[in-house]
Amino acid sequence: MNEHFTIALDAMGGDHGAEVVVPAAVKALDRYPDVHLILVGDEATIREYLQAHKTRADDSRLRIRHATQVVGMDEPPAQALRSKKDSSMRVAINLVKDGTAHACVSAGNTGALMATARYVLKTLPGIDRPAIATSIPSIRGHTLVLDLGANVDCTAEHLYQFALMGSILASAVDANPNPRVGLLNVGEEDIKGNDQVKEAARMMESGVLNYIGFVEGDDIFCGDVDVVVCDGFVGNVALKTSEGVARMVSHFVRAEFKRNLLTRLAGLCALPVLNAFRKRIDPRLYNGASLLGLQGIVIKSHGGVDAFAFENAIRIARLEAEKGVPQRIDKQLERVLSERKVG
Amino acid sequence: MNEHFTIALDAMGGDHGAEVVVPAAVKALDRYPDVHLILVGDEATIREYLQAHKTRADDSRLRIRHATQVVGMDEPPAQALRSKKDSSMRVAINLVKDGTAHACVSAGNTGALMATARYVLKTLPGIDRPAIATSIPSIRGHTLVLDLGANVDCTAEHLYQFALMGSILASAVDANPNPRVGLLNVGEEDIKGNDQVKEAARMMESGVLNYIGFVEGDDIFCGDVDVVVCDGFVGNVALKTSEGVARMVSHFVRAEFKRNLLTRLAGLCALPVLNAFRKRIDPRLYNGASLLGLQGIVIKSHGGVDAFAFENAIRIARLEAEKGVPQRIDKQLERVLSERKVG
Numbered sequence: 001m002n003e004h005f006t007i008a009l010d011a012m013g014g015d016h017g018a019e020v021v022v023p024a025a026v027k028a029l030d031r032y033p034d035v036h037l038i039l040v041g042d043e044a045t046i047r048e049y050l051q052a053h054k055t056r057a058d059d060s061r062l063r064i065r066h067a068t069q070v071v072g073m074d075e076p077p078a079q080a081l082r083s084k085k086d087s088s089m090r091v092a093i094n095l096v097k098d099g100t101a102h103a104c105v106s107a108g109n110t111g112a113l114m115a116t117a118r119y120v121l122k123t124l125p126g127i128d129r130p131a132i133a134t135s136i137p138s139i140r141g142h143t144l145v146l147d148l149g150a151n152v153d154c155t156a157e158h159l160y161q162f163a164l165m166g167s168i169l170a171s172a173v174d175a176n177p178n179p180r181v182g183l184l185n186v187g188e189e190d191i192k193g194n195d196q197v198k199e200a201a202r203m204m205e206s207g208v209l210n211y212i213g214f215v216e217g218d219d220i221f222c223g224d225v226d227v228v229v230c231d232g233f234v235g236n237v238a239l240k241t242s243e244g245v246a247r248m249v250s251h252f253v254r255a256e257f258k259r260n261l262l263t264r265l266a267g268l269c270a271l272p273v274l275n276a277f278r279k280r281i282d283p284r285l286y287n288g289a290s291l292l293g294l295q296g297i298v299i300k301s302h303g304g305v306d307a308f309a310f311e312n313a314i315r316i317a318r319l320e321a322e323k324g325v326p327q328r329i330d331k332q333l334e335r336v337l338s339e340r341k342v343g
Numbered sequence: 344m345n346e347h348f349t350i351a352l353d354a355m356g357g358d359h360g361a362e363v364v365v366p367a368a369v370k371a372l373d374r375y376p377d378v379h380l381i382l383v384g385d386e387a388t389i390r391e392y393l394q395a396h397k398t399r400a401d402d403s404r405l406r407i408r409h410a411t412q413v414v415g416m417d418e419p420p421a422q423a424l425r426s427k428k429d430s431s432m433r434v435a436i437n438l439v440k441d442g443t444a445h446a447c448v449s450a451g452n453t454g455a456l457m458a459t460a461r462y463v464l465k466t467l468p469g470i471d472r473p474a475i476a477t478s479i480p481s482i483r484g485h486t487l488v489l490d491l492g493a494n495v496d497c498t499a500e501h502l503y504q505f506a507l508m509g510s511i512l513a514s515a516v517d518a519n520p521n522p523r524v525g526l527l528n529v530g531e532e533d534i535k536g537n538d539q540v541k542e543a544a545r546m547m548e549s550g551v552l553n554y555i556g557f558v559e560g561d562d563i564f565c566g567d568v569d570v571v572v573c574d575g576f577v578g579n580v581a582l583k584t585s586e587g588v589a590r591m592v593s594h595f596v597r598a599e600f601k602r603n604l605l606t607r608l609a610g611l612c613a614l615p616v617l618n619a620f621r622k623r624i625d626p627r628l629y630n631g632a633s634l635l636g637l638q639g640i641v642i643k644s645h646g647g648v649d650a651f652a653f654e655n656a657i658r659i660a661r662l663e664a665e666k667g668v669p670q671r672i673d674k675q676l677e678r679v680l681s682e683r684k685v686g
Binding site: 074076137138139149152153184186187189191193194195216217218219220221222230232233234236237238239240241242243244245246247248249251252253256257259263265266267269270272273274276277280281 | 417419480481482492495496527529530532534536537538559560561562563564565573575576577579580581582583584585586587588589590591592594595596599600602606608609610612613615616617619620623624
């Protein structure tokens, strides 16, 4: 078996562009012998950073694809779509479209990435809207949450499609044959929630899913559910809220250990333990959100991350390529849709 | 000045009823010399717990009001409203209605409490729906968030009313004359969000509020905004999510310190610091949510809390009575409504 996975990287996207993407690429080539990478962006800039981070990896696994434009982090998606046809982001997605790459990764502007990916790759048959999915740490591992902001207004049908896609993604990448799917709500009783959520619950109960019912915000972190489904507004708020709490907690812990000489000493004693703890919920280990429901793999990295975090997004792209996530979703959808026709 | 504040306590509500409410009442009488309390519920049960927690406080400040029924924690609000006319919850609210008490506190079922309070007390003129508001710790103090679950579908007008009420509450109880009000959204740019949020933003910009624009989930904890407005679905998810993250973090910290003998020793050194930290974000210090927009003060305690936390809900009821929060909201609304008519 000489299977390999080619991943196109938007080398200019994100707050730091090639400064982060190039060293992450070099590390990923070292770590994954079956990965080939295409760095997409301004060739001169990429070469400069490549020289600074001389790769030990086989050069034959690394290519550069020149692109003359860059999508700005605040650029409106429609404008990027219309006037940035040779952007590093667009060209990376084109490489997935034409089959040159199995997947692409970008730390660029989320709205533009979603709009471009949707325009170039198209959604899978039966999917109205792609969703953004990411893993969040939980007490017993991690929980997949979707949607995280692609769709601020969702019908019950959309939520149901998210549930299907999330379940397939979790079963593919976590080797979990029957992921438990929960629907995020404001209470666990049947009478709780808005109309979309109640209707989506009815659809999910009667489907192919291992649907466990309504879950609440704190359930995301308890480890009793594998996939949490919500609309993009709610998911985005939940994700940002959890980041905010984690930041506040670490701020307070630091402040308390810095209070005086005695607490500083205590901090010194506790440092290895606190570092071990920090590693466990290191957000960089969760960097890389999947744009699900497209005819191709697109991974969104956070915009402001370092090379270690960007490398994780490459790892996710590789894993989804290995597992053939879009193909699995397509197959499953076909089954569900044909059952619906029969039913 | 011999001003005093009479607060009616639903002594049977919550997971623990009188077992928690009675000792909390005894402590509150000790702490607040200007507070009078009415314990509402089964007289025999209340007397039993009072004997167990002999109060040092002046008996004349404590009364019992017998009530024969209790609203169950999972009882549908409509059923409680129809068939529990002598419940401890309903009678406590009646005492506010007839002017015997300045405020009431219940740890009972949120839906039943809201429905009963709304039915008995009525909303203030100009308020379509009451909201649930609570303070959440932030890096620089705390942030008031509303709505937290009373309203799962909100129009822009509702969000605007929540903003007005939240701003008045924050200025009254935090002695902050000009609280910064933010609207929770999935991004800070004007183009982000759903229609309700965009329309509410337009209303808030042109109003009397110190409106600072869109905020995201993590901003709740950063201390740069005093009042965060959202619909009840989103607010409930944000609140529960933050509780879940805090629980996960403390779980991981404990697990790391228990790993081996060395880490246990480090934990011993760090214990006073970790305890100081824990005190800073102790959720019990934030127990007590305000049902805003009613013609009277109703405070909802969490259902499962201890006496220390319930006492905090009594503190909040006392503070809102002292500041005359419903009267302030009423006055401000009258001004805003008359300006609208002119405009």
